[in-house]
Amino acid sequence: MQLHKIQVYAVSLLFIFNGCLFGTWAAKVPFFKQQFSLDEQSLSGLLLVLALGAVISFPLAGRIADKYGIQVLSKIAYLLYPLPFIGLALSGSMTTLTISLFLFGFLHGAMDVGMNSWAAKTEALTTKKLMPFFHAMFSLGAGAGAILSVFFIRLNITTLVHFLSISMLFIPMYYLLKKAAPLASTSIANTASQDISTNTNTNTNTNKLPWILLTLIGFIAFSSALGEGAVADWSAVVMRQEFGTDMSFSGWAYAVFSLFMVLSRLLGHFVIERLGTINTARGCALFSITGAVTIITVTSPYLALFGFALLGIGYSVIVPIVFSKAAQTCPHRSASAIAFVAIFAYGGMLFGPVAIGLIGHLFTLKVAFILLAVLPVYSLLTAQLLKHNET
Numbered sequence: 525m526q527l528h529k530i531q532v533y534a535v536s537l538l539f540i541f542n543g544c545l546f547g548t549w550a551a552k553v554p555f556f557k558q559q560f561s562l563d564e565q566s567l568s569g570l571l572l573v574l575a576l577g578a579v580i581s582f583p584l585a586g587r588i589a590d591k592y593g594i595q596v597l598s599k600i601a602y603l604l605y606p607l608p609f610i611g612l613a614l615s616g617s618m619t620t621l622t623i624s625l626f627l628f629g630f631l632h633g634a635m636d637v638g639m640n641s642w643a644a645k646t647e648a649l650t651t652k653k654l655m656p657f658f659h660a661m662f663s664l665g666a667g668a669g670a671i672l673s674v675f676f677i678r679l680n681i682t683t684l685v686h687f688l689s690i691s692m693l694f695i696p697m698y699y700l701l702k703k704a705a706p707l708a709s710t711s712i713a714n715t716a717s718q719d720i721s722t723n724t725n726t727n728t729n730t731n732k733l734p735w736i737l738l739t740l741i742g743f744i745a746f747s748s749a750l751g752e753g754a755v756a757d758w759s760a761v762v763m764r765q766e767f768g769t770d771m772s773f774s775g776w777a778y779a780v781f782s783l784f785m786v787l788s789r790l791l792g793h794f795v796i797e798r799l800g801t802i803n804t805a806r807g808c809a810l811f812s813i814t815g816a817v818t819i820i821t822v823t824s825p826y827l828a829l830f831g832f833a834l835l836g837i838g839y840s841v842i843v844p845i846v847f848s849k850a851a852q853t854c855p856h857r858s859a860s861a862i863a864f865v866a867i868f869a870y871g872g873m874l875f876g877p878v879a880i881g882l883i884g885h886l887f888t889l890k891v892a893f894i895l896l897a898v899l900p901v902y903s904l905l906t907a908q909l910l911k912h913n914e915t
Contacts, residue, residue: 528646528649528650530700530703530704530705531642531645531646531649531704531705532646532650532654533700533704534642534700534701534703534704535639535642535643535646535658536657536658536661537694537697537700537701538598538602538635538638538639538642538701539639539643539658539659539661539662539665540661540662540664540665540668541602541605541665541694541697542605542632542635542636542639542662542665543661543662543663543664543665543666543667543668543669543782544665544666544668544669544690544694545605545606545609545632545665545669545690545691546632546665546666546669546756547665547666547667547668547669547670547673547756547778547779547782548609548669548670548672548673548686548687548690549609549612549628549669550666550669550670550756550757550759550760550778551669551670551673551674551760551774551775551778551779552673552683552686553567553757553758553760553761554760554761554764554771554774555677555683555771556612556621557761560618560621563885564881564882564884564885564889565881565882565885567761567881568877568878568880568881568882568885570621570622570625571625571757571877571878571881572878573622573625573626573629574625574626574628574629574632574874575629575874575875575877575878576626576629577625577626577627577628577629577630577631577632577633578629578630578632578633578636578870578874579633579870579874580630580633581629581630581631581632581633581634581637582633582634582637582870584634585597585601585633585634585637585638586637588600588634589637589638589641593706594638594641594642594645595638595642595701595704595706597634597637597638597641598635598638598639598642598701599698599701599702601631601634601635601638602635602694602698602701603698604631605628605631605632605635606691606694607627607631608624608625608626608627608628608630608631609628609687609690609691610684610687610688610691611623611624611627611628612624612625612628612683612687613682613683613684613686613687613688614684633870636870639658640658640866643655643658655844655847655848656789656792656793656841656844657789657790657793659789659843659844660785660786660789660790660792661786663782663785663786663789663836663840664782664786666756666778666782667778667779667781667782667783667785667786669690670775670776670778670779670782671775671779672690673686673775674772674773674775674776674779676689677771677772677775678772732854733853733854733864734853734854735864737853737909738850738853738864738865739868740906740909741846741849741850741865741906741909741910742846742850742864742865742867742868742869743868743902743906744805744842744846744902744903744906744907744909744910745842745843745846745847745865745866745868745869745872746868746869746871746872747872747899747900747902747903748808748812748838748839748842748843748846748869748872748900748903749839749843749868749869749870749871749872749873749876750872750873750875750876750879750895750896750899751812751816751835751838751839751872751876751896751899751900752785752839752872752873752876753872753873753874753875753876753877754876754877754879754880754893754895754896755777755778755781755832755835755839755896756778756877757876757877757880758877758880758881758884758889758892759774759777759778759781759832760774760775760777760778761774761889762777762819762828762889762890762893763776763777763825763828765889766828766888766889766890767823767824767825767828768825769825773825776829777828777829777832778832780829780832780833780836781832781833781835781836782836783833783836784832784833784834784836784837784840785836785837785839785840788836788837788840788841789840789841789844792804792840792841792844795841796841796845801845801849801910801911802907802908802910802911803907804841804845805842805845805903805907805910806903806904806907808837808838808839808840808841808842808900808903809838809842809900809901809903809904809907810838810900810904811834811835811837811838812834812835812838812839812896812897812899812900812903813838813897813900813901813904814831814834814838815831815832815833815834815835815836815837815838815896816831816835816893816894816896816897816900817831817897818830818831818834819831819832819835819890819893820890820891820893820894820897835896838900842903843869845910846865846869846910847865847866847869849909849910850864850865879892879895880892880893880895883895
């Protein structure tokens with residue numbers, strides 16, 4: 525049990541670290557927009573570079589994980605991830621900023637592959653549904669990064685010192701990753717064997733992935749992740765540009781969003797037990813729609829923060845629920861099912877900021893946020909697909 529706890533702590537650290545650096549970047553987007561005199565179209569292009577780096581990293585990270593292990597991949601990404609992050613602060617031209625963003629996205633994606641794979645292995649060692657908890661740790665880290673950014677900005681601390689301080693904070697914690705025992709243990713193999721033995725009476729067709737179902741629920745993950753990615757990169761800009769807030773106040777949008785997301789994810793297991801998967805998914809869709817409509821229609825920045833809080837609740841557990849359902853559709857090939865659905869989730873996360881930027885360039889950012897009000901309607905209408913077989 526103690527070994528399992530160490531695995532949980534190690535994976536939690538990865539999610540918190542990944543989220544903290546990403547949240548810090550998200551809160552500082554207005555700074556880079558102003559420093560390099562970027563309009564919405566130019567900023568969208570840079571965000572696309574970040575997304576491209578992440579997408580390119582996925583297959584390479586997968587091969588590294590297959591050959592050397594997911595823990596090796598995670599540890600390497602943990603040590604390298606701060607380098608392009610600090611490089612962003614050191615960038616003095618569009619060229620260096622673009623290179624740093626690409627590498628930042630590349631290592632963010634590689635670390636995503638490692639930590640989610642490690643999380644799945646750790647979950648297999650226990651009887652608990654840990655994936656929502658781990659995703660809560662990412663949100664916690666992102667919120668902490670955004671909140672710390674507010675104080676660094678108010679104290680007029682340079683971006684370089686800011687980014688260096690955040691990075692240095694996590695270096696001593698690497699010891700926790702080193703302490704975690706290798707995962708290639710018999711306990712995981714035994715768990716897999718038990719899963720196979722309990723399904724020996726199923727038809728051989730169960731080894732085939734239900735591509736249509738996975739695609740349909742994949743779009744549920746896509747719609748939620750798109751909104752989450754859009755809020756991460758554009759919330760501070762929306763507050764500053766549409767509501768006239770100063771640089772320090774604008775960072776509170778993503779901080780509030782992340783705070784309510786992490787609280788909802790921590791409580792998600794209890795909510796699902798009370799309301800069921802379908803009602804929980806529908807409720808999240810309604811929260812998302814209400815939050816987006818609030819941001820679009822109000823003029824007060826404080827009411828806009830309320831809208832971001834509702835979005836945080838709405839996006840909180842949709843992706844973990846989809847991952848859980850994907851694994852259940854084909855127990856013999858649960859990893860392949862999750863990987864397929866993850867493409868939609870990552871695609872939404874990466875496409876969201878670009879879509880909002882392009883629409884915002886053509887119209888306004890408030891008009892662009894209509895997209896965040898429309899997409900959850902799909903989740904509302906298709907939530908029945910997420911029903912668990914045992915209930």
